[in-house]
Amino acid sequence: MTLVEEPAATQAPEKEIGKARRRKEDARLITGKTTWTDNMVLPGMLHLAVVRSPVAHGKITSVDVTAAQQAPGVIAVFTGRDFAEEQGSLPSAWAVTPDMVNPGHPSIAVDEVNHVGEAVAVIAARTKVAAQDAVELVDVDYDLLPVVLDMEEAVKDQANLCHDHVDSNTCYHFVFDAGEVGTGADTDQAFADADVVVSRRFVQQRLAPAFMEPRSVVVQPQGDNFTLWSSTQIPHILRVMLAMVTGVPEHKLRVIAPDVGGGFGGKLQVIPEEVISLLVARRLGKPVKWTETRSESLMTAHHGRDQIQFVDVAADREGNVKGLRVRLLADMGAYLRLITAGIPALGAFMYPGIYKFPAYRLEIDGVFTNKVPTDAYRGAGRPEATFAVERIMDELAVELGMDPLELRRKNWIQAAEFPFTSVAGLSYDSGDYEMATQQALELIGYDELREEQRRRRESNDPVQLGIGFSTFTEMCGLAPSRVLGSLSFGAGGWEQASIRMLPTGKVEVVTGSTPHGQGHETVWSQLVADSLGVPFDDVEVLHGDTAISSRGLDTYGSRSLVVGGSAVVKAAEKVVAKARTIAAHLLEASEDDLDFSGGTFSVRGTPGTGIGIQEIALGVWAAHNYPEGIEPSIDAEAAFDPENFSFPHGTHICAMEVDTETGLVKIRKYACVDDVGTIVNPLIVEGQVHGGLAQGISQALYEEAVYDADGNLTTGTFVDYLLPSAADLPHFDTGNTVHAAPGNPIGAKGVGEAGCIASTPAVVNAALDAVRHLGVSDILMPLTPERVWRAIHQGGDGGDRATAGTNAYGGASTETTSGVATDASSLGGDR
Amino acid sequence: MIPAAFAYARPTTIDEALQAVASGGEDVKIMAGGQSLIPVMRLRLAAPETVVDLIKVAELRGVREEEDAIVIGAMTTHSDVLSDPLIARYAPLIAEATETVADRQVRHRGTFGGALAHADPAGDLPAVALALDAEFVIAGLAGRRTVPAAEFFVDYLTTALEEGELLVEIRVPKLHGTWGMHYEKFNRVAQAWSIVAVAALVRREGARIAEVRVGLTNMGPTPLRAAGVEAALVDVEATPEAVAAAAAHAAEGTTPSSDLNAQADYREHLAIVLTRRAVTVAAGL
Numbered sequence A: 001m002t003l004v005e006e007p008a009a010t011q012a013p014e015k016e017i018g019k020a021r022r023r024k025e026d027a028r029l030i031t032g033k034t035t036w037t038d039n040m041v042l043p044g045m046l047h048l049a050v051v052r053s054p055v056a057h058g059k060i061t062s063v064d065v066t067a068a069q070q071a072p073g074v075i076a077v078f079t080g081r082d083f084a085e086e087q088g089s090l091p092s093a094w095a096v097t098p099d100m101v102n103p104g105h106p107s108i109a110v111d112e113v114n115h116v117g118e119a120v121a122v123i124a125a126r127t128k129v130a131a132q133d134a135v136e137l138v139d140v141d142y143d144l145l146p147v148v149l150d151m152e153e154a155v156k157d158q159a160n161l162c163h164d165h166v167d168s169n170t171c172y173h174f175v176f177d178a179g180e181v182g183t184g185a186d187t188d189q190a191f192a193d194a195d196v197v198v199s200r201r202f203v204q205q206r207l208a209p210a211f212m213e214p215r216s217v218v219v220q221p222q223g224d225n226f227t228l229w230s231s232t233q234i235p236h237i238l239r240v241m242l243a244m245v246t247g248v249p250e251h252k253l254r255v256i257a258p259d260v261g262g263g264f265g266g267k268l269q270v271i272p273e274e275v276i277s278l279l280v281a282r283r284l285g286k287p288v289k290w291t292e293t294r295s296e297s298l299m300t301a302h303h304g305r306d307q308i309q310f311v312d313v314a315a316d317r318e319g320n321v322k323g324l325r326v327r328l329l330a331d332m333g334a335y336l337r338l339i340t341a342g343i344p345a346l347g348a349f350m351y352p353g354i355y356k357f358p359a360y361r362l363e364i365d366g367v368f369t370n371k372v373p374t375d376a377y378r379g380a381g382r383p384e385a386t387f388a389v390e391r392i393m394d395e396l397a398v399e400l401g402m403d404p405l406e407l408r409r410k411n412w413i414q415a416a417e418f419p420f421t422s423v424a425g426l427s428y429d430s431g432d433y434e435m436a437t438q439q440a441l442e443l444i445g446y447d448e449l450r451e452e453q454r455r456r457r458e459s460n461d462p463v464q465l466g467i468g469f470s471t472f473t474e475m476c477g478l479a480p481s482r483v484l485g486s487l488s489f490g491a492g493g494w495e496q497a498s499i500r501m502l503p504t505g506k507v508e509v510v511t512g513s514t515p516h517g518q519g520h521e522t523v524w525s526q527l528v529a530d531s532l533g534v535p536f537d538d539v540e541v542l543h544g545d546t547a548i549s550s551r552g553l554d555t556y557g558s559r560s561l562v563v564g565g566s567a568v569v570k571a572a573e574k575v576v577a578k579a580r581t582i583a584a585h586l587l588e589a590s591e592d593d594l595d596f597s598g599g600t601f602s603v604r605g606t607p608g609t610g611i612g613i614q615e616i617a618l619g620v621w622a623a624h625n626y627p628e629g630i631e632p633s634i635d636a637e638a639a640f641d642p643e644n645f646s647f648p649h650g651t652h653i654c655a656m657e658v659d660t661e662t663g664l665v666k667i668r669k670y671a672c673v674d675d676v677g678t679i680v681n682p683l684i685v686e687g688q689v690h691g692g693l694a695q696g697i698s699q700a701l702y703e704e705a706v707y708d709a710d711g712n713l714t715t716g717t718f719v720d721y722l723l724p725s726a727a728d729l730p731h732f733d734t735g736n737t738v739h740a741a742p743g744n745p746i747g748a749k750g751v752g753e754a755g756c757i758a759s760t761p762a763v764v765n766a767a768l769d770a771v772r773h774l775g776v777s778d779i780l781m782p783l784t785p786e787r788v789w790r791a792i793h794q795g796g797d798g799g800d801r802a803t804a805g806t807n808a809y810g811g812a813s814t815e816t817t818s819g820v821a822t823d824a825s826s827l828g829g830d831r
Numbered sequence B: 001m002i003p004a005a006f007a008y009a010r011p012t013t014i015d016e017a018l019q020a021v022a023s024g025g026e027d028v029k030i031m032a033g034g035q036s037l038i039p040v041m042r043l044r045l046a047a048p049e050t051v052v053d054l055i056k057v058a059e060l061r062g063v064r065e066e067e068d069a070i071v072i073g074a075m076t077t078h079s080d081v082l083s084d085p086l087i088a089r090y091a092p093l094i095a096e097a098t099e100t101v102a103d104r105q106v107r108h109r110g111t112f113g114g115a116l117a118h119a120d121p122a123g124d125l126p127a128v129a130l131a132l133d134a135e136f137v138i139a140g141l142a143g144r145r146t147v148p149a150a151e152f153f154v155d156y157l158t159t160a161l162e163e164g165e166l167l168v169e170i171r172v173p174k175l176h177g178t179w180g181m182h183y184e185k186f187n188r189v190a191q192a193w194s195i196v197a198v199a200a201l202v203r204r205e206g207a208r209i210a211e212v213r214v215g216l217t218n219m220g221p222t223p224l225r226a227a228g229v230e231a232a233l234v235d236v237e238a239t240p241e242a243v244a245a246a247a248a249h250a251a252e253g254t255t256p257s258s259d260l261n262a263q264a265d266y267r268e269h270l271a272i273v274l275t276r277r278a279v280t281v282a283a284g285l
């Protein structure tokens, strides 16, 4: 602080970028005093309830809806047959290979069902209760078919088929070979020449996105126009897709995502119920609403992850890595939804992580099974890749007898080497892995922890301590449109923004990047406040309505700030440029002689002159006095298409206590230092890291969507699909290094997925480090106490869990989600 | 989900409640805190014709002292239990176990009697009641009867309550001598049910353990007493070794289920470890 008093006039207004602003949207979101889709009530609105298949695979032999149709309050009942001509197929936007097999995905099953929970009929009734009551009255007969659940079985010759009209259960076979592409050496040769090869099989279990707000859809028909509200991440993409699927012309369809309570990729989807709601509203000419229950959500919203990873690493004795080879089995589930097929491919380029592998080859088999489709879930492909490489580096370190951090150091890209072209052909933008690692080591108090670990080992303490690392990077800021095109993705990756200068000087920012809880309204306001020099509170951010924000590609893949925020900054630059012309006119000066600072244009060298941009907004609205030959507006619009991805990175360190008597694991300390580029709002960045850590830790320790042998989901409620609360998570010590991203005007890299991607392998590595000396080299996720205990005392990876749901609530979780139990399904039907 | 339609009665006295149950039709459900009943109804695993809500029956709520027992009204909520001085004084084990039940919201609604009448094998309070040798006072139109804990829990979700009967109160005998108590719960996240849990009471006489009682949660369709452990700890020297040796009997005679959280053999192992820990703490070792 300076003691010299400065004249107020020359004091630059405080920068908004970098300020830990509390989120302006939180009061309404947290109190619920806002428009969640399910809050909407329209005159004459009907309520929908969906009749769902209790069997995982079968031909529909008859659907009898008579009783349901006659039930009190029921207006109509529709089956798949009723919509067969108009429902089309739900879109699959990513043909990963030219010959990828897409079996087609009706929104309501017509002839066959392929997973438990698939829609077979829909009830429209005057009340939600009437609709729900009538569900039980629909009588559907199925001829059961063999159920395909296990990917390793499904890809064998003579395997039972998930879809009998296609030849095999393989959806596609994708290969990336750095040697063939020319970004690396020959992989087979690298392995043939290597001193050491370590091979492992890792399993990424199935996860349910478990967003807080259940999905909900409202459709209002008006003449031949339709307005559809949905709790979606992607109103813009949804509008295009619904138009293509249902034939409702795009310009006759308005899609609105009002406030949306989380998604984590789970709402990056065109869901059957959106199509069904639109079709029913069109057929009946009445507004309709569908809102799912939590059990419906767990059972029918797309799942995430579910891969089996075969990972081989080659190295010399000194620990220099020579090659990486990955083969994936990726569970598609029963159908291809929006980017089901592409999720594993999104990770394809990240397996080499931060390391200088000279050779790399990856193969993916997408496999159909009779389960709900998989698709995007926080990180989408990249957590899987990060897990594989960060786990195998630990295994290699063990094999070589090296310190896991030393091995990493030896192989990671040095700060001076940026920009660095990875063996997968990606150009990593900026960073310093050593710096982040040093900070993280200090944060966690590494040396003391290692010392404690040594003591516990020596004394044979029943509670052992382990330390696990994950030094990760990821590709963010999805995405350069040309790159997406080269990957045969069905859309671009640009983002749109416009800025409207209102007569009173207030500012409306329209963004195409639709938030679902991230805090766009706050951060976009900070960006615009700095760019235009207007007060933070003078900015309002509009989003989520295709009639207001006509162009956009929405929110996922840590793209919002990087791509959407950049579009906002670009639009603001245009506003300033247009205002400059008018300012020059009003100040009777040349544009070149104007300075713009703190929201005011002034003539250089002429103190006291000046006109504010907010005044100009009023002036140009009145339009009494503006230069000839230009439009009377300083509003502007911009689209931003990044040229490259951005590459956040970080070092995450987990210290884990393992109770060897019970197998219970408990995180003792967790520290991470992330480089997410320029930080616009530190509070939001920290919030994103915390939330991401919770989810990544949760994959490692708690969550798993479990199917029994008949394909019933036994984790059908939150009693059995276990989520942690704050009480179950440790304190997080977080820090940042800042290397601005060169690829966008903000310098941001993206933070939405970092915590989720990085933490899972750090946690598993920590648990293994605690019990490695007891002969344990792998434990399946989630690390249930039982699995940890078995791995310690019986060897192996902890093995499969029993599939029966727990008996809390009288075994409710199993019964609700299943209609069929056979001897094989260990449902505990005797309960 | 939405429950199927049902009739609803809200009596204000025990007699009215019994009448409402008697006249409620074929399938009547009594509702205490609703924390187990409503979820089951929402999932349509139960679709009672009538629900008789006890929330307004004031005489069922609260704890009182008698000469040789404390008496806990069936409608005493979990959060009432946590702040009750009589429970803190005479049966702190109940409070200790109740503190591990669910979350604050559930504890404000859920009741001691409801949890016992529900008799979920994963529920924490049945094993505690069993270890405390509690007695269950049951009212019917024909009058009242008292059932000891050992006879109250009959099978999975099944108790000695007959159709038309109401659990009125639970008598917890005052203990004589120097007792230590501990509830050792094993679960994966804070608000989850027990995978296995152990309720231990230990009476010390100087350097010796005079007697112990051990109740097991979720080691079979009903709560169980670990008879083998109890037999091994009658008048023995209070040493960690003695406790560990006795705890090795914890899984004898149990029939735990296999589910997502644990297969039976692992539950048996947990019972042994947790029993050792619970008794060690209760014994002040």
Ligand SMILES: Cc1cc2nc3c(=O)[nH]c(=O)nc-3n(C[C@H](O)[C@H](O)[C@H](O)COP(=O)(O)OP(=O)(O)OC[C@H]3O[C@@H](n4cnc5c(N)ncnc54)[C@H](O)[C@@H]3O)c2cc1C
Pocket (backbone or CB within 6 Å): B029, B030, B031, B032, B033, B034, B035, B036, B037, B038, B054, B074, B100, B101, B102, B103, B106, B109, B110, B111, B112, B113, B114, B115, B116, B117, B118, B120, B122, B123, B124, B125, B161, B165, B166, B167, B168, B191, B192, B193, B194
């Ligand atoms: C999220 C969640 C987590 C939970 N976690 C735990 C846990 O960790 N540990 C645990 O022990 N419990 C747990 N519970 C259950 C909780 O303890 C419940 O409160 C308890 O099991 C039931 O009590 P209630 O008063 O709500 O009974 P209700 O749900 O109202 O009734 C339960 C059953 O008992 C019958 N009943 C109730 N009162 C009487 C009576 N006076 N006479 C005759 N019959 C009667 C009812 O008819 C019904 O069948 C959890 C519940 C929830 C919702």
